[in-house]
Amino acid sequence: QKEVEQNSGPLSVPEGAIASLNCTYSDRGSQSFFWYRQYSGKSPELIMSIYSNGDKEDGRFTAQLNKASQYVSLLIRDSQPSDSATYLCAVLNAGNNRKLIWGLGTSLAVNP
């Protein structure tokens, strides 16, 4: 059973701090990794994708991938109350059906 694990939280950080969200996956052959943000009752929104080891930065967001250790993380710098949401990690199955394996998400609360 291919799995993606996330700490459910809630993760609580003060406004302006760095929020660090982590995700581990079981399928060593996975090639593509995604972070989605989901506000309550809304649809998931893609915020970061990463395909190779290392860091990828986009504005206040940095995704980090370590394939040897099978984890991917998301850092949010200068956290804002508007960042309060559930963050979903998704990993693309390496097989032919191109299936995304989803974590259950980490709830983030940024306190003013």
Add this chain to the structure above:
Amino acid sequence: EAQVTQNPRYLITVTGKKLTVTCSQNMNHEYMSWYRQDPGLGLRQIYYSMNVEVTDKGDVPEGYKVSRKEKRNFPLILESPSPNQTSLYFCASSSRGVYGYTFGSGTRLTVV
């Protein structure tokens, strides 16, 4: 604007009354998928389609049908809805299934 359009946004129906949730995308994406999202269970794939006339079961296909007669449309059909199909449903599409998904706004279905 590139988007995935789902209709209706909200639906309350009675047990056994056939219904269809429509999904349409304007990005010429090959890959489309239906998910349901339930508290504590995360996003679970119902059906997916890798191209026109190519569909396959996801993790929870029982009680659902799909069709892909045109590239842009991927309707979800509940032939005889039951209360355990009460859920938040999302349609999503992707280019060749290897990049991040774009999600529709969701359909909140209640079966009484």
